[in-house]
Amino acid sequence: MNEYRSSRRDFIMKSGAAIAASALPVSLVELAFGQAGQNFTFAHISDSHLQHIKGTEFVRNWDRGLIRAVAETNLLTPKPDFVVFGGDLAQLGMKEELDHGAEMLSKLNYKTYHVMGEHDYYLDLGEYWSKLFGPHYHSFDHKGVHFVVLNSILTTDEWTLKRWPTAKQRMSEMAGLDNPNGSPFMVGAKQREWLRKDLEKVDKATPLVVFSHSPIQKIYKGWNFWTDDAEDVQAMLKPFQKATVIYGHVHQIQYNQIDNITYHAVMATAWPWPYPSTYAQAKPNFPKITVPMNRANPFFERDATGWQFIDVKTGRVSVEYNLYNNTNRVVAFNQATGQPEDRDFQNPAKRVQPQTHY
Amino acid sequence: MRGNPIQWLLAASLLLSAANLWAQKAPEPVPLGLPPVPILAHNLQTPEKVTLGKKLFNDKRFSSTGEVACANCHEADKALTDGPLQVSEGINKLTGTRNAPTVVNSAYFKTLFWDGRSPSLEDQALHPFVNPVEMGLKNHDPILAIVRSDPDYVQAFKQVYAKTGSAITMTEVTQAIASFERTQISGNSPFDRYYFRGEDSALTASQKRGLDLFVNQGRCVSCHVIEQTQALFTDNRFHNIGVGINAIQKDVPELAGAFLKARITKSEVDVKVLTDKRTSELGRLAVTRRFDDIGSFKTPTLRNVAVTAPYMHDGSLKTLHDVLVHYNNGGVTKEGDPVNDFLSGGIRPLKLTDAELDDLEAFLEALTSPEYAHLLKTGKGGAK
Numbered sequence: 252m253n254e255y256r257s258s259r260r261d262f263i264m265k266s267g268a269a270i271a272a273s274a275l276p277v278s279l280v281e282l283a284f285g286q287a288g289q290n291f292t293f294a295h296i297s298d299s300h301l302q303h304i305k306g307t308e309f310v311r312n313w314d315r316g317l318i319r320a321v322a323e324t325n326l327l328t329p330k331p332d333f334v335v336f337g338g339d340l341a342q343l344g345m346k347e348e349l350d351h352g353a354e355m356l357s358k359l360n361y362k363t364y365h366v367m368g369e370h371d372y373y374l375d376l377g378e379y380w381s382k383l384f385g386p387h388y389h390s391f392d393h394k395g396v397h398f399v400v401l402n403s404i405l406t407t408d409e410w411t412l413k414r415w416p417t418a419k420q421r422m423s424e425m426a427g428l429d430n431p432n433g434s435p436f437m438v439g440a441k442q443r444e445w446l447r448k449d450l451e452k453v454d455k456a457t458p459l460v461v462f463s464h465s466p467i468q469k470i471y472k473g474w475n476f477w478t479d480d481a482e483d484v485q486a487m488l489k490p491f492q493k494a495t496v497i498y499g500h501v502h503q504i505q506y507n508q509i510d511n512i513t514y515h516a517v518m519a520t521a522w523p524w525p526y527p528s529t530y531a532q533a534k535p536n537f538p539k540i541t542v543p544m545n546r547a548n549p550f551f552e553r554d555a556t557g558w559q560f561i562d563v564k565t566g567r568v569s570v571e572y573n574l575y576n577n578t579n580r581v582v583a584f585n586q587a588t589g590q591p592e593d594r595d596f597q598n599p600a601k602r603v604q605p606q607t608h609y
Numbered sequence: 610m611r612g613n614p615i616q617w618l619l620a621a622s623l624l625l626s627a628a629n630l631w632a633q634k635a636p637e638p639v640p641l642g643l644p645p646v647p648i649l650a651h652n653l654q655t656p657e658k659v660t661l662g663k664k665l666f667n668d669k670r671f672s673s674t675g676e677v678a679c680a681n682c683h684e685a686d687k688a689l690t691d692g693p694l695q696v697s698e699g700i701n702k703l704t705g706t707r708n709a710p711t712v713v714n715s716a717y718f719k720t721l722f723w724d725g726r727s728p729s730l731e732d733q734a735l736h737p738f739v740n741p742v743e744m745g746l747k748n749h750d751p752i753l754a755i756v757r758s759d760p761d762y763v764q765a766f767k768q769v770y771a772k773t774g775s776a777i778t779m780t781e782v783t784q785a786i787a788s789f790e791r792t793q794i795s796g797n798s799p800f801d802r803y804y805f806r807g808e809d810s811a812l813t814a815s816q817k818r819g820l821d822l823f824v825n826q827g828r829c830v831s832c833h834v835i836e837q838t839q840a841l842f843t844d845n846r847f848h849n850i851g852v853g854i855n856a857i858q859k860d861v862p863e864l865a866g867a868f869l870k871a872r873i874t875k876s877e878v879d880v881k882v883l884t885d886k887r888t889s890e891l892g893r894l895a896v897t898r899r900f901d902d903i904g905s906f907k908t909p910t911l912r913n914v915a916v917t918a919p920y921m922h923d924g925s926l927k928t929l930h931d932v933l934v935h936y937n938n939g940g941v942t943k944e945g946d947p948v949n950d951f952l953s954g955g956i957r958p959l960k961l962t963d964a965e966l967d968d969l970e971a972f973l974e975a976l977t978s979p980e981y982a983h984l985l986k987t988g989k990g991g992a993k
Contacts, residue, residue: 311957315948322950323900326865550831552954575901575954 291394294324294361295559295570297337297499298519300370301355303347312552313342316520317355320558323573325360327560332393334361337499337517338368338404338464344422346379353383364391368464368499369404369436369475373422376411377402388442390449396458396563399449402442403463403478403498406434429473429532436465437479443487450487458493458566466498468507468514471527471535476501488512493566503555504572506582507538508590514538515570515582515591523547523555542596544572544580545605551576640796640978642805644839646716652731652784654791661765662789665782671738671752673745674700679737679786682709688916688981689713689793695924699743706882706889708924711917713981714910716791719845723906723922724893726878730787735779736879743883749779756782795912795978803975805838812975819972822965827936829969831955832908842911842976847902848953851940852921853890854904855949861903864888869898889923903951915974916984929973933966 299317302310324334336356341348349371356363365384367377377387387402405411406425415421424432438446453459461467467484470476478484488494495513502524505516526543527535547555553575562569562583569583581594596602639645648654665671669678682697683689689712691697697709707723715721721733737743738752746752756762757777766777769785800820802811812820824830833842857864864887873881878896882889893902906922920926926935926942938944939958961969977985 312954315952315954318950319952322861326862326900328866328869550955554954573900579899 290563291332292327292329292560292562294327294331294334295337295497295517295561296320296324296334296520297366297517297558298339298368298502298521299352300339300342300519300521301348301352302342303345303351309348309351310342313521314351314355316553316556317352319553319575320520321355321358324558325358331361331560334359334363335462335497336363336365337462337497338366339370339499339519339521340365340368340380341371343419343426344371344374344380349379349383364398364400364462366400366462366464366499367402367404369425370422372402372404373411373425374418388445396460396566397450397453399446399459399461401438401446401461401463401467401484403438403465403467404436404475404500405439405442406437406479410434428475433475435472435477435479436475438463438467438484439480443480443483446484446487450491453491455490456492458563459488459491459495460563460568461488461494461496463496463498465500466505466514466516467496468509468538469536470501470505470538473532474501474524474527476527476535485509485512495568497561497568497570504544504580504582505538505541506570506591506593507540513567513584513591515568517559517570518544518555518557518572518574520556520558540590540592540597542593542602543606544574545577545603546608548576548605640794640801642796642798642801642840643714643794644717644841646791646794648791649729649731649787652787654788655769657765658769658785658788659792660789661762661769662785662787664761664765665756665786666789668755670755671744671746672700673747676700677744679734682743683712686984688913688984690917692916692918693927695919697743699737699740700745703742703745705740705742705884706886707922708919710909711913712790713793713795713978714841714912716794717841717910718843718907720907724882724896725847725907726875726882726896730790731780731783734783734786736876739876740879740883749782752782753777753779795980798912798978799975800972801840804835804840813971815968815971816975817972818965819968819970819975822961822969823972826965827959827961827969828955829936833911843908845908847893847905847907848956849892849902849904849949849951850906850936850956851904851949851952852906852925852935852942853923854892854951855941855946857887857890858947858949860887861891861951864891865894865903868895892922900951904949905951905953911973912976913978913981915977916981929970930966933961933969937961937966 296317300313301317302313304310340352367380367387371377371380381387388400390397390399392398411421415424424430427433465478466476467478467481469478469481489510489512492511494511495515497515497517499517501516502519502522503516503526504518505514507514523544526537528537544555554577557572557574560571560573567584569581572580574580580596582591583594585592596606666679669676671678677700682691684691691709696704696707698704710723715730721727721730727733727736738746738749756766757774763773766772766781770781772781799811799816802808824835832844832846832848834840834844835842868888868891882895888895891903892905896902915929918928920929920932926932931942935942937959940948940952940956974985
C-alpha cells in the first residue's frame with residue numbers, strides 16, 4: 252500500500268516537474284545582452300566514437316547515440332544559431348569512420364563547427380578530418396561573442412613523429428587510458444602564439460567562448476582529463492571579463508571556475524566515463540563545485556549519455572544537459588557567487604543518491 | 610499460496626479474531642506469481658463496493674448512445690479486452706487509435722493508458738466516458754443522474770458509501786469501478802508453477818528453452834520483468850520500440866512542434882491522442898513533453914498475452930510471431946526497413962533463429978492463467 256501511495260505521489264511530482272523544468276527548451280527565458288535581438292543559443296554534441304567493424308558495418312550502439320542527438324537537435328525550438336561538434340567523432344581516426352560521421356551530421360539543419368579530438372587525429376594527424384571539417388583551429392565572431400576553436404589534443408613532436416613504427420599503432424596508443432605509452436595533451440607553442448595574436452585584437456569586454464576537446468585545466472593526467480600547457484592558455488583568457496571554456500573528452504558533467512574562467516564539460520553520445528575520483532589509483536584534482544552526474548543505470552543503454560543546449564544569455568553560458576533515460580540538468584553561471592552552479596542540485600541537501608553513491 | 614489448507618484456515622481465523630479494523634483489510638490470498646494487490650488508502654476494498662463496481666463497469670447507459678459500457682472493449686469472455694479488433698470501437702462504431710489493453714492485472718500498473726497519462730485506475734475510469742470516440746458523453750452529468758435515481762444504484766451507493774443524492778459524485782463512481790478492476794488479477798500460469806513452485810512438468814521442453822531465451826539472448830526480461838518471488842512482466846516504464854513512430858518519421862518535427870506549441874490541457878491530450886492517428890504515434894511525449902519520450906509507450910504485462918491479440922499500442926501486429934519478428938529485427942516489422950531515430954537503447958537485432966522464435970512463442974503461451982486457458986489455441990499463439 253505504501254509503495255503504491257508513494258509511486259502515485261511520485262507520478263504527480265514527475266508530471267509537474269516535466270512541465271516546469273525538463274520540458275523541451277521552448278520556454279527558456281532569454282536575457283538579452285548587447286543589442287536587443289542579439290541573444291542566441293547553440294547546441295553542442297560530442298564524443299560519438301563511431302567505430303568501423305568491416306565493410307559498411309559499424310558499432311550500432313555508438314551510431315544510435317549520434318543519430319538520436321542529431322534528430323533531437325533538429326527539433327529544438329527556438330532554433331539554435333549553430334551546432335558545435337566537440338571531437339572524437341571517430342574511434343580510430345579511420346576514413347570510413349569520419350565519412351560515416353560526416354554523413355550523419357549532414358542531417359543537422361544548422362551550420363556546424365568542429366573540434367578535433369585525439370580519436371580523430373592520431374591516425375593521419377588530422378589530414379582527412381580537415382578535408383571534411385575545416386581548419387584544426389580557428390576563431391569566429393557571432394552576435395557580439397568571440398568564439399575560439401582550439402586543437403588541444405596535440406603532444407610533443409618526438410612522441411607524435413618519431414616514436415611509433417606505424418600510424419595505426421600511434422593511434423591505438425593514444426586511444427588507451429592509463430597507458431604508460433601515452434602522452435599528455437597540449438595546445439603547443441605554435442598554436443598558443445596564434446591564440447595570443449588572435450585575442451590581441453579582441454576587446455576584453457567582449458564575451459569569449461573557447462571550444463576544446465580536452466579540458467584546458469588539469470584534472471587527471473592518466474586519462475588525459477588534462478592539458479599540459481593549461482596555465483599558459485589560461486593566462487591568455489584571464490584578461491577577459493567573461494571567459495568560458497567548453498570541452499568534451501571526459502564524457503561526464505564537470506564544471507569549474509578558475510579565476511574568471513568558467514569551465515563546462517559536455518556529455519558523450521557514445522558512453523559515460525566514471526569520475527576519476529572513484530578510481531583507486533587516481534589522485535585527481537577534481538573540481539570541487541561539480542555535482543556529479545547520476546551513476547549510469549546499466550539497464551538503460553543510453554543512460555549517462557546525451558547532448559547539450561546552450562544559452563549564451565549575458566555573455567555567460569547556461570548549459571542544459573539533455574540526458575537520455577534521466578532527468579535533464581541545467582548548469583548556469585550564478586552572478587551572485589561568480590561560478591557555474593547546477594540549478595537544481597547545487598545545494599548538498601537537494602542531491603540524489605545516484606550522484607554520490609558508486 | 611504455498612501453505613496447505615490447514616495453514617490458511619489458521620491464518621484466516623487468526624485474522625478474524627483480531628480487531629475489527631483488521632477484518633476489513635484481511636489480505637486475500639493472491640494467485641501464484643503475483644504480489645499483494647496495491648490498494649489506495651482512501652479506497653479500501655469491500656465485497657459490496659466490488660459488486661457495485663462490476664455493475665457500473667457493465668452499464669451501457671453511461672454512453673451517449675446507450676450502447677457502450679466499459680465492458681464493450683474489456684469483455685469478460687475475451688480476457689477483458691476486445692480482440693480481434695485492432696483498435697477499440699466506441700459509440701456509432703467510431704474507432705480510436707489504440708488497442709484496448711486488458712484490465713486483467715491492471716491493478717499492478719503504476720500508470721494507466723498506453724502513454725501513462727493517468728496515475729490511477731480511479732482517474733483512468735473518468736476519461737473514456739467523455740471521449741468523443743469512446744462513450745461520447747459531453748460531461749459526467751448523465752452518469753450521476755442515473756446513479757442518483759436508479760433504485761438499484763441508490764440502494765448500493767447507500768450501502769457502500771452511506772451517501773445519497775448529490776453526495777454521490779464521480780469520485781464514488783470511479784472508486785467502485787477501480788475496486789472491481791482490482792479484483793481482476795490472475796496468475797497460476799504454467800510458468801508460475803514451474804518457476805515459483807518448482808513443478809518441472811508444468812512447462813514443455815520448448816517452453817523451457819523459451820524461458821531461457823526470454824531472460825538471456827532475447828533480452829525480453831529487461832522490460833518484461835521477472836523477479837525472485839513474483840513476475841508482473843512489466844517495468845512500468847515507457848520505451849520506443851519502433852511501432853507506430855516508424856510510419857511518421859519524417860513528420861516528427863512538424864507533429865512534435867505543433868503539439869508542443871499548443872500547450873494543451875490533460876483532457877485535450879486524451880481527445881487528441883485518440884482522434885488523431887499521427888499525433889497518437891508521438892506516444893508519451895504527449896504527457897511529459899520530453900524528447901526522451903518520443904514514440905514511447907508503456908511496457909504491457911505479458912500475462913495472458915497469448916489470448917489478447919492483436920498486439921502493440923496500435924494493434925498493428927496480429928500474432929505473437931509477428932511481435933517476435935519485430936523485436937528480432939531490432940525494432941522494425943519488416944527486415945531492412947529504416948529504424949527510427951529515437952529508438953530506445955535496448956532495442957537491437959537479436960539474431961534468433963526461427964526455431965528459437967517458436968520456443969519463445971511457446972513460452973509466452975505458458976503465461977496463460979487457468980481461467981483464460983480455454984481461449985488459447987495451442988500451437989500458434991495469438992488469436993482467439
